[in-house]
Amino acid sequence: MDVSIQSVRKEFDGFPALIDVSLGIRSGELIALLGPSGSGKTTLLRLIAGLEHPTEGAVFFGDEDASHRSVQERNVGFVFQHYALFRHMTVADNIGFGLKVRPGSSRPSKEEIRRRASELLDLVQLSGLENRYPSQLSGGQRQRVALARALAIEPRVLLLDEPFGALDAQVRRELRRWLREIHDRTGHTTVFVTHDQEEALELADRVVVMSQGCIEQIGLADDVYDRPNSPFVYGFIGDSSTLPVQVENGQLWLQDRSIGMDARDLPEGPATLYFRPHDIDLLDGCGGCIAGTVAASRRVAGTRRVELEVGGARERVEIELPVEHPAGTNGRIAFRPKRWKVFPDLDRGAEAQPAGTHIHESSIDETELMLALTT
Amino acid sequence: MTTLTVAQGWQFRRPSVIPGFGLTLGFTIAYLTLIILIPLSGVAWRTTELGWAEFWSVATDERTLKALRISFGASLIAAIINVVFGTLVAWVLVRYRFPGRRIVDAAVDLPFALPTAVAGIALASIYAPNGWIGQLLAPFGIKAAFTPLGIVIALVFIGLPFVVRTVQPVMEEIDSEVEEAAATLGANRFQTIRRVILPGLAPAVLTGFALAFARAVGEYGSVIFIAGNIPYVSEIAPLLIVIRLEEFNYAGATAIAAIMLIISFAMLFAINLIQAWSRRRYGYGG
Numbered sequence: 001m002d003v004s005i006q007s008v009r010k011e012f013d014g015f016p017a018l019i020d021v022s023l024g025i026r027s028g029e030l031i032a033l034l035g036p037s038g039s040g041k042t043t044l045l046r047l048i049a050g051l052e053h054p055t056e057g058a059v060f061f062g063d064e065d066a067s068h069r070s071v072q073e074r075n076v077g078f079v080f081q082h083y084a085l086f087r088h089m090t091v092a093d094n095i096g097f098g099l100k101v102r103p104g105s106s107r108p109s110k111e112e113i114r115r116r117a118s119e120l121l122d123l124v125q126l127s128g129l130e131n132r133y134p135s136q137l138s139g140g141q142r143q144r145v146a147l148a149r150a151l152a153i154e155p156r157v158l159l160l161d162e163p164f165g166a167l168d169a170q171v172r173r174e175l176r177r178w179l180r181e182i183h184d185r186t187g188h189t190t191v192f193v194t195h196d197q198e199e200a201l202e203l204a205d206r207v208v209v210m211s212q213g214c215i216e217q218i219g220l221a222d223d224v225y226d227r228p229n230s231p232f233v234y235g236f237i238g239d240s241s242t243l244p245v246q247v248e249n250g251q252l253w254l255q256d257r258s259i260g261m262d263a264r265d266l267p268e269g270p271a272t273l274y275f276r277p278h279d280i281d282l283l284d285g286c287g288g289c290i291a292g293t294v295a296a297s298r299r300v301a302g303t304r305r306v307e308l309e310v311g312g313a314r315e316r317v318e319i320e321l322p323v324e325h326p327a328g329t330n331g332r333i334a335f336r337p338k339r340w341k342v343f344p345d346l347d348r349g350a351e352a353q354p355a356g357t358h359i360h361e362s363s364i365d366e367t368e369l370m371l372a373l374t375t
Numbered sequence: 376m377t378t379l380t381v382a383q384g385w386q387f388r389r390p391s392v393i394p395g396f397g398l399t400l401g402f403t404i405a406y407l408t409l410i411i412l413i414p415l416s417g418v419a420w421r422t423t424e425l426g427w428a429e430f431w432s433v434a435t436d437e438r439t440l441k442a443l444r445i446s447f448g449a450s451l452i453a454a455i456i457n458v459v460f461g462t463l464v465a466w467v468l469v470r471y472r473f474p475g476r477r478i479v480d481a482a483v484d485l486p487f488a489l490p491t492a493v494a495g496i497a498l499a500s501i502y503a504p505n506g507w508i509g510q511l512l513a514p515f516g517i518k519a520a521f522t523p524l525g526i527v528i529a530l531v532f533i534g535l536p537f538v539v540r541t542v543q544p545v546m547e548e549i550d551s552e553v554e555e556a557a558a559t560l561g562a563n564r565f566q567t568i569r570r571v572i573l574p575g576l577a578p579a580v581l582t583g584f585a586l587a588f589a590r591a592v593g594e595y596g597s598v599i600f601i602a603g604n605i606p607y608v609s610e611i612a613p614l615l616i617v618i619r620l621e622e623f624n625y626a627g628a629t630a631i632a633a634i635m636l637i638i639s640f641a642m643l644f645a646i647n648l649i650q651a652w653s654r655r656r657y658g659y660g661g
Contacts, residue, residue, distance in 0.1 A: 051555055071558040078559040084552040088574040098560035101570070146556075153560055 001156040008057030017043045019213040032200035035210035077150030081162040083142040085134040092117045092130040098153035120148040140171040160192035234274045243273045260288020270345040275337035278320040283334040291334040421629035433630040446612040450591035453530030461538025491596030499601040521603030529597040534587030541583035585646040
């Protein structure tokens with residue numbers, strides 16, 4: 001089932017939670033809505049489900065306008081973060097609930113419902129637990145039951161709201177792989193909400209990055225990681241380092257020094273340089289590079305994170321070094337990012353833009369200005 | 376995967392950082408003995424003085440049987456009415472925000488605070504054939520005051536807060552996500568209430584029912600003013616006990632008391648068993 005969200009706006013008591021959001025979801029696709037809390041991702045999911053109704057705009061299921069259909073009519077499977085199982089029902093009754101409440105003619109027989117429940121229990125690898133109560137299950141098992149319950153009604157779309165958010169890291173990884181398997185086997189159009197970028201990048205066909213009620217970028221995992229289209233996405237997905245720079249004469253300038261990076265197509269003026277801390281070339285001498293003294297150094301797993309003081313000791317920037325690099329603890333380091341991106345500063349005099357203060361109304365102009373530069 | 380296990384075996388004393396197990400348990404037992412067990416065993420003791428034959432004749436006496444039937448029957452009906460409307464009142468107080476909600480909330484407790492005799496007199500004068508409500512009922516041939524119906528009315532009045540106050544906190548904790556889950560699965564609102572919400576409330580409702588029922592069985596003050604106290608018709612068992620006492624028939628009074636005690640205890644025990652069973656099953660209780 002294709003799902004299409006068309007210019008949806010949602011306000012709660014006059015406060016906008018979603019601002020002009022449009023999104024097309026292809027049938028059978030697994031999509032992640034990724035963003036920090038308050039970005040509107042859960043609201044968008046609930047709008048698709050019909051648990052909320054848009055202030056403006058429409059939600060289409062296939063060619064049918066579902067905006068004014070009730071939750072019950074939409075036939076969506078919804079999985080909640082805290083499972084929302086019916087505590088007074090056995091696992092089998094929970095799974096069969098959606099079939100049992102169907103009106104007379106379309107309700108399957110008792111045996112059929114039982115058969116379907118045990119089939120789904122097999123699918124979620126919980127066979128034999130039919131007669132347990134939710135309180136007798138672990139968190140991971142409960143979430144599997146919740147998924148089986150949602151699948152029982154043969155939903156047109158499967159929606160999951162931070163499905164693994166309440167589980168510990170190991171169970172989470174396990175369920176993530178398992179959800180992908182189930183999706184590949186059943187082929188349901190699936191949308192899930194998460195604030196965990198690793199989860200989104202690993203699990204989803206396409207990732208929708210959201211911030212402050214807007215969609216920032218839609219793309220494959222590679223797209224949003226390698227070609228982020230806004231400072232917010234660059235900062236939110238993966239590690240990033242930033243430096244305030246100046247674009248002048250087709251060159252990037254760090255205070256009064258050129259750092260040897262080509263910026264011919266960029267508009268002149270203050271801008272912010274973004275790069276990944278691990279994606280750099282270390283240089284010996286420095287004729288056109290970024291150089292700084294080591295201010296702090298931390299060992300993180302297989303690498304060493306070094307904080308450099310660059311220029312007049314005002315700007316700090318983080319890079320990753322091989323553990324055995326001699327300058328890891330002190331001394332001077334010169335480097336140049338391998339891949340990087342420059343976003344012009346919009347408000348004059350602003351320093352490096354922290355991700356949270358990104359201004360959305362201007363995001364369109366910004367996209368036009370943004371240029372991907374790869375050396 | 377871990378599963379919740381029911382505590383294995385029976386432990387006399389659980390390790391805890393707070394000391395004083397011996398002291399608190401000792402005090403509890405001594406206190407309960409003094410306050411509950413000694414007076415109640417007095418009832419049993421005085422009853423044995425009667426001898427079995429005499430006890431049986433008091434117990435099967437027509438007037439005693441009628442009084443017991445009225446007491447327990449009216450209490451049962453009142454408790455059932457309270458379960459229905461008490462749950463409704465709790466629902467309104469929990470789910471909706473309206474002006475005067477706090478006042479309504481406080482008013483629910485009034486039957487707790489009011490001297491029961493005052494309540495009885497007030498109810499009697501309102502439901503009497505010439506009273507405010509009695510007047511309205513009279514054309515339909517319904518007589519409320521001075522009939523068993525009056526007893527039920529008084530018992531509904533005094534039992535209401537028990538149901539509301541036990542159901543309210545449990546209702547407040549119902550997760551709205553559970554209702555949303557039911558809706559996404561296609562359940563309409565009646566199915567959601569009947570299959571999802573009410574079963575979850577059942578343990579609390581049952582507790583409220585037990586409390587309201589127990590309170591109603593023991594009620595005296597409010598009932599005697601509205602009941603009319605006609606022997607065999609609207610005479611409650613506690614009143615019959617008082618009457619026997621006034622006749623200096625202490626053995627007869629204690630015999631009736633003992634019967635009430637046994638029936639009440641049996642009913643409360645049964646309700647407790649149901650509670651324990653549902654708690655074990657669902658992992659939570661009322």
